[in-house]
Amino acid sequence: xxxxxxxxxxxxxxxxxxxxxxxxxxxxxDFETTTDPNDCRVWSxxxxxxxxxxYDNAEVGTDIDSFIExxxxxxxxxxxxxxxxxxxxxxxxLLKNSYTHTTADNLRTDKTFKSLISDNGVFxxxxxxxxxxxxxxxxxxFKKLPMAVSRIAKSFKLEETKGSIDYEAYRxxxxxxxAEEEDYLRKDLVIPAKAxxxxxxxxxxxxxxAGDSLREYKRLTGSEHFKRMFPVLHESIDSEIRRAYRGGFxxxxxxxxxxxxxxxxxxDVNSLYPSIMKHKIIPYGEPRFVRGMVEPTDERPLVIFSVxxxxxxxxxxxxxxxxxxxxxxxxxxxxxxxKEPTTLMxxxxxxxxxxxxxxxxxxxxxxxxxxxxxxxxFDVYIDKWSEVKAKEKGGKREIAKLHLNSLYGKFATxxxxxxxxxxxxxxxxxxxxxxxxxxxxxxxxxxxxxxSFARNLTIRSAQASYEHxxxxxxxxxxxxxxxxxxGEDTDGNKTVLNPPEGVEIHPSKLGAWKFEYDYDSAFxxxxxxxxxxxxxxxxxxxxxxxxxxxxxxxxxxGLPTHIASTLSxxxxxxxxxxxxxxxxxxxxxxxxxxxxxxxxxxx
Numbered sequence: 001x002x003x004x005x006x007x008x009x010x011x012x013x014x015x016x017x018x019x020x021x022x023x024x025x026x027x028x029x030d031f032e033t034t035t036d037p038n039d040c041r042v043w044s045x046x047x048x049x050x051x052x053x054x055y056d057n058a059e060v061g062t063d064i065d066s067f068i069e070x071x072x073x074x075x076x077x078x079x080x081x082x083x084x085x086x087x088x089x090x091x092x093x094l095l096k097n098s099y100t101h102t103t104a105d106n107l108r109t110d111k112t113f114k115s116l117i118s119d120n121g122v123f124x125x126x127x128x129x130x131x132x133x134x135x136x137x138x139x140x141x142f143k144k145l146p147m148a149v150s151r152i153a154k155s156f157k158l159e160e161t162k163g164s165i166d167y168e169a170y171r172x173x174x175x176x177x178x179a180e181e182e183d184y185l186r187k188d189l190v191i192p193a194k195a196x197x198x199x200x201x202x203x204x205x206x207x208x209x210a211g212d213s214l215r216e217y218k219r220l221t222g223s224e225h226f227k228r229m230f231p232v233l234h235e236s237i238d239s240e241i242r243r244a245y246r247g248g249f250x251x252x253x254x255x256x257x258x259x260x261x262x263x264x265x266x267x268d269v270n271s272l273y274p275s276i277m278k279h280k281i282i283p284y285g286e287p288r289f290v291r292g293m294v295e296p297t298d299e300r301p302l303v304i305f306s307v308x309x310x311x312x313x314x315x316x317x318x319x320x321x322x323x324x325x326x327x328x329x330x331x332x333x334x335x336x337x338x339k340e341p342t343t344l345m346x347x348x349x350x351x352x353x354x355x356x357x358x359x360x361x362x363x364x365x366x367x368x369x370x371x372x373x374x375x376x377x378f379d380v381y382i383d384k385w386s387e388v389k390a391k392e393k394g395g396k397r398e399i400a401k402l403h404l405n406s407l408y409g410k411f412a413t414x415x416x417x418x419x420x421x422x423x424x425x426x427x428x429x430x431x432x433x434x435x436x437x438x439x440x441x442x443x444x445x446x447x448x449x450x451x452s453f454a455r456n457l458t459i460r461s462a463q464a465s466y467e468h469x470x471x472x473x474x475x476x477x478x479x480x481x482x483x484x485x486x487g488e489d490t491d492g493n494k495t496v497l498n499p500p501e502g503v504e505i506h507p508s509k510l511g512a513w514k515f516e517y518d519y520d521s522a523f524x525x526x527x528x529x530x531x532x533x534x535x536x537x538x539x540x541x542x543x544x545x546x547x548x549x550x551x552x553x554x555x556x557x558g559l560p561t562h563i564a565s566t567l568s569x570x571x572x573x574x575x576x577x578x579x580x581x582x583x584x585x586x587x588x589x590x591x592x593x594x595x596x597x598x599x600x601x602x603x
Contacts, residue, residue, distance in 0.1 A: 002309035024075045026050040026200065028141070028193035028297070030185060031064075031086045035168055035588060042067065042089055043171045046185040050079070050200065052275040053161075053193035056184040060177060064093050072130045076137075081149060081192050083123040089590035090126060090138065091115070091422045091429045101422060103434070105134065106277060115205075117431060119418040126209050141192055143208040144199055146402075149191050156195045157394035160187050181230070193486045204402075205267040213407040217381050227375065229284040231409075237287070239413065241547030242370060243345035243467070244304045247413050248318065248474030249455045250527040251334055254319070256470040256480065258603050260569050263520040264470065264480040265496060266532075267505070267513040269457065272475035274386065274404045275511030276453045277378040283445040285370035291333040296348050305368025308343040309353070309536035311358040316466055320357055320459050332527060347452040372444060374460055381407065386510060412447025415439050427588035461513065465500035471524050473555075478522070478532070486518055519553070523569050525602055528557035531567060559598050576600045 032044040042064040048057060061067055071078060080086040095101075099111050107114065107129035116124035121528075126138040149160040177185070189279070203213040218226050243426050269275065283302045313319050319334040323342060329335060335432035344469055347352070354360060380405065387401035415438045420431040461471045462477055471478035472527040485497040493507040495515045506512035519532040532553045556564040563580040578600060582593035 003081045016106055016253055023080065024077055025077045026196075027071070027076055027515060028053070028189050029067075029071075029080050029086070029138075029520045030077050030188050031067075031080070031089060032088065032165075032167075032181075032185065033220075033591055033592075034171065037585065037587045037592045040285075040592050041173070042590070043175055044150075044181065045190045046178055046396055047078075047184075047575060048193045050187040050193050050197045053190055053197055055190050058189050060182055060185055061175070061176060062177065062351050064089060068093060071136055072132055074136055075134050078136060078138045078140035079144075079192070080138065080265055081141045081145075083126070083138065083142070084121065085584065085591055087123050087126055087138065087140075088429055088586060092588070092590050094128065095422065095429065103421070105495075115419075117422070119416070119420060120435060121420065122201070125244070126251030126523075128156050139207060141196055141317065144212075145192060145195055146209065149188060152192045152195045154197065155394075158191055158193050158194055160194075162191060162511045167428070169478070194394060195398075195510065195537075196246065199399060199402075202399050203394075204399070207464060208414075209402045209406045209552065210410040214410045216380070216403060217407055220380050220384070221377075223524065226369045230446065231286055232440045233287070233443070235438070235441075236414065237369070238444050240306075240345065241304055242414075243450060244347050244350070244452070246322065246350075246451060246455070248451070249458045250473045251318070251470050252316070252524040252526050252530065253469055257417045257524040257526065260523050262480055262522075263482060264478060264485050264522065265486070265516065265518045266469065266516040267477045267503070268481070268495070268516050269367075269405055269475040270506070270508055270512055270514050271386070271510055272454050272457070273408045273450055274378075274382050276450050277364050277408060278382045279511055280449070280453045281373035281375045282377050282378065283373045283449055284443075285372045287445065288369050289367065290370050291367045296370040296372055297370070300370035302373045303346060303348045304444075304445065304448065305351075306343060308341050308360045308361060308364040308366065309338070309360050310341060311338045311354065311360045317357040318459060318466065318469065320355055320455070345450060349452040349456050353456050357459075358465070363436040366535055369445075370482070373449075378407075382510075384466035385497060390508065408447055408450045410447075410448075411442045411443055412444045413578050415441045428586050429590075430586070438519050457511070458538055461500070461503050464502045468500075470522065471530060476516070478524075478530075480522075484518065517553070521569070523572055525556070525572070527557060529571070529600070533568065533569070556600065561598070564597075572600070572602055574602050577600065 028048045028050055030046045031042045033042050034040055042436045043062060045061045045064070045067040045068060049060045059070065061070065095115055101247055102112050103112050104114065107127060110129055110131045110133065113126060113128040115126045123140055124143065128136045130136065147155065153161055165181055165184045206212045206215060281301060288300060293304045296303050305481060311321060313336040319336050321335050321338065322333065322343065323329040323335065324331040328340065329590050343366065380488045385403045389397055389404065392400065418437050419433045420432045422429050423432050424430070457473055458475065462472050465479050468479040468481045469477065470480050487495065487497045489495045489507065493506065496505050499505045504512040505515060507514050517534065520535045522532040524530045534551050534553060551569065554564045554567060559578065559581060563578055577593055581596050581598040583596045584591045585594050
């Protein structure tokens with residue numbers, strides 16, 4: 001799988017079939033499907049050439065057979081904006097029409113296909129050699145535009161807006177589309193097609209945004225320079241370094257969660273990860289192994305090491321140690337006390353933070369890796385795309401944001417790329433784990449330290465306003481209190497005139513905190529789950545990520561926005577069960593979405 005992904009990222013949309021250099025056409029596609037598990041099928045499809053993304057150019061049909069016949073007419077690359085869903089209908093059709101799955105790199109035989117589906121079920125592409133000699137590569141546009149269609153329209157400043165239809169209505173075989181249904185389908189094609197055209201025209205032709213960003217960085221700095229700075233490390237070394245890789249800091253403070261509290265402000269970091277890549281030293285080169293205690297030096301100022309310890313949170317400090325993969329600790333919990341000796345792989349950045357927040361007893365140092373480091377490796381990349389983001393609007397600005405926010409994660413890509421193979425079982429598609437497969441890592445240490453420095457910034461900024469700190473999510477702080485003075489800066493931007501000590505406020509400066517909005521009351525449920533009531537929503541209405549409904553900002557991970565947005569404080573009670581969350585179920589024909597009860601656990 002990994003070799004195929006790498007080739008696809010480098011291919012710039014070359015035809016997948018060997019020796020057939022025929023013109024390829026890029027399309028945006030969409031399926032509308034039935035919801036009955038006993039009658040699962042495509043009842044309408046849409047197809048729109050990305051280079052001609054006008055409403056009237058969209059083609060429509062009413063069953064998957066006619067869709068297949070249409071796309072077989074020439075070589076093409078087809079994008080669906082949720083290939084994991086739509087792709088199951090295509091896989092079902094292929095397997096039931098005598099097409100053979102192969103793991104070969106090239107498709108040289110008609111009626112064969114290959115797929116790029118990760119071990120955890122993420123769909124990247126399906127490549128098909130049709131029975132007439134033409135070929136088709138089907139991709140997931142969500143990997144290029146990781147946002148809902150409605151947000152694409154807002155972010156790219158498009159005239160079109162996403163519509164809606166009755167998804168549950170019965171539509172028999174041969175159903176003729178109503179004017180409303182056809183209009184809905186056409187808009188669902190035009191919006192991502194227009195955005196995708198802008199993305200592809202900018203040179204982002206790989207399978208994923210992260211792949212595009214890495215290729216862009218190599219182009220700007222030079223491939224040979226990249227190889228010197230970021231050598232491929234041995235699998236065993238990478239595996240040890242990867243143990244120190246952790247995500248963003250997301251935490252609801254226990255002092256304030258589970259009840260309605262007063263108002264406050266929300267601050268967001270301007271481009272958190274890009275700011276770290278710009279302002280902090282980043283590791284490079286071959287690391288040196290050091291036994292026992294590993295300390296930073298002038299020559300090698302960044303270290304990753306193993307340490308066994310116990311810890312207890314200091315009074316009035318925010319917990320920041322999380323232990324994953326343990327039978328003792330909950331993976332999402334930030335611990336206040338660690339009584340049993342525990343071994344972690346940590347960066348010196350994290351270790352210094354832990355010691356500032358906890359009373360720690362070290363039982364043993366297990367050695368680790370010391371890195372050379374330098375600041376400025378990403379300047380040419382960050383400066384270029386920051387300037388585009390600052391000067392442009394609409395699609396160009398969104399492309400800049402995608403590049404700025406995607407590169408860091410590519411460095412820590414997991415080298416375990418075992419794929420899943422589609423087969424048929426009891427008339428339905430089943431994804432079976434393929435043979436183990438690994439590829440060389442990129443340079444995990446860079447990702448480890450970028451995320452480590454980012455957590456450090458967020459947590460220390462929260463600690464600077466400990467008395468008021470209620471919630472954080474990676475690059476945001478929610479601070480309670482009615483003492484905040486909201487005014488305007490010299491440029492007329494709404495801001496906080498009395499920020500916490502040590503917290504820089506600026507509307508656009510890379511790495512500074514930007515005032516987002518203020519609220520008059522809030523209910524923090526847990527990490528990634530809260531409601532905040534707003535006195536005024538006008539300031540947020542132009543934000544494409546705005547989830548404001550009836551004067552609330554609502555974030556509840558795992559619950560669809562259209563359900564979460566109906567909630568108010570009065571609804572929040574222990575044992576609350578909500579309907580409307582749809583989970584996929586594979587059945588003969590494809591996939592149906594089942595209404596699954598969602599329990600909102602409130603402690």
